[in-house]
Amino acid sequence: MPVSDSADRTSDIGTDAAETADETAEGLPINELFYSLQGEGTLAGVPSVFVRTSGCNLRCWFCDSYHTSWEPTHARMTLAEILAEIESHDADHVVLTGGEPLLHEASTTLLEALDERGYHTTVETNGTIYRDAPIDLASVSPKLESSTPTPDRDPTGDGEWEARHEADRIDMDALARLVESYDVQLKFVVTDAEDMPEIRELLADLRAVADVPVSDDDVLLMPEGATRDRLAETRARVADLAMEYGFRYTPRLHVDLWNDAPET
Numbered sequence: 001m002p003v004s005d006s007a008d009r010t011s012d013i014g015t016d017a018a019e020t021a022d023e024t025a026e027g028l029p030i031n032e033l034f035y036s037l038q039g040e041g042t043l044a045g046v047p048s049v050f051v052r053t054s055g056c057n058l059r060c061w062f063c064d065s066y067h068t069s070w071e072p073t074h075a076r077m078t079l080a081e082i083l084a085e086i087e088s089h090d091a092d093h094v095v096l097t098g099g100e101p102l103l104h105e106a107s108t109t110l111l112e113a114l115d116e117r118g119y120h121t122t123v124e125t126n127g128t129i130y131r132d133a134p135i136d137l138a139s140v141s142p143k144l145e146s147s148t149p150t151p152d153r154d155p156t157g158d159g160e161w162e163a164r165h166e167a168d169r170i171d172m173d174a175l176a177r178l179v180e181s182y183d184v185q186l187k188f189v190v191t192d193a194e195d196m197p198e199i200r201e202l203l204a205d206l207r208a209v210a211d212v213p214v215s216d217d218d219v220l221l222m223p224e225g226a227t228r229d230r231l232a233e234t235r236a237r238v239a240d241l242a243m244e245y246g247f248r249y250t251p252r253l254h255v256d257l258w259n260d261a262p263e264t
């Protein structure tokens, strides 16, 4: 269902502090809600309902969900409306994504309601926020230095977000709590070999602080690219890097199938 044109659209939200419990009653800012195939990660190919919240605490220059981060637009939906829309599709997997879905306290309430109804839940998160919720797969995509919106790569301005993004993109405590609490896949967006030393350092730091092992099997390299043309430039290089380093490769099936169309 396209929800981005709804009349109750409000202005900018969710770019600063996490939302409070008071706001839970008002539901969630939803950019889009649609049925598709999971395009990324270990569940690639699984029919799933996607719930995309709006608002993000980071600003990756390459963000393929521009209208949840750089220019957030949304309709607020109550949890009852979201659940009814999910239940109208014949799927047992739900993917909660964004934007950054864990900014919102109400994401926990939604996940609890989905769990009660027997859904498998995947949460797509940048790994900077921990919440205690029934999450079957935490699909964590920590952001590398190559994601930072430097002035030459800023899609809207002159690098105004560079320092804040750089300061906030890794929170080792939140990452450790996520890997300790949930089944996790660590899904790194990779462009070329320059990304690899940082991935190895991040894994070493995480393994030093986390109380559970972090297997290379749970580390996925995903080619950077929001369009078929861009993926054609990055995917073979990233596949080679996965083989060289012994990590997994994940495709972006939805980009192959539907390019950059909304609600896919």
Ligand SMILES: C[S@@+](CC[C@H](N)C(=O)[O-])C[C@H]1O[C@@H](n2cnc3c(N)ncnc32)[C@H](O)[C@@H]1O
Binding pocket: 056, 062, 063, 064, 065, 097, 098, 099, 100, 101, 124, 125, 126, 127, 139, 140, 141, 187, 189, 222, 223, 224, 225, 226
């Ligand atoms: C839009 S994000 C929303 C969830 C969360 N904010 C995050 O970044 O993980 C969903 C997924 O798309 C990935 N992504 C965003 N832009 C991308 C791009 N241009 N190429 C490849 N992956 C991208 C993110 O890394 C993340 O795994």
Ligand SMILES: Nc1nc2[nH]cc(C(=O)O)c2c(=O)[nH]1
Binding pocket: 036, 037, 038, 039, 040, 050, 065, 095, 097, 098, 124, 254, 264
């Ligand atoms: N088909 C499809 N699969 C996805 N897996 C993760 C996505 C996301 O944006 O979080 C995504 C998405 O946007 N579309």
Ligand code: SF4
Binding pocket: 056, 057, 058, 059, 060, 063, 064, 065, 068, 069, 098, 099, 100, 126, 143
């Ligand atoms: S963290 Fe996710 S939603 Fe936020 S800007 Fe980066 S890719 Fe986009």
Ligand SMILES: [Mg+2]
Binding pocket: 064, 065
């Ligand atoms: Mg996507």
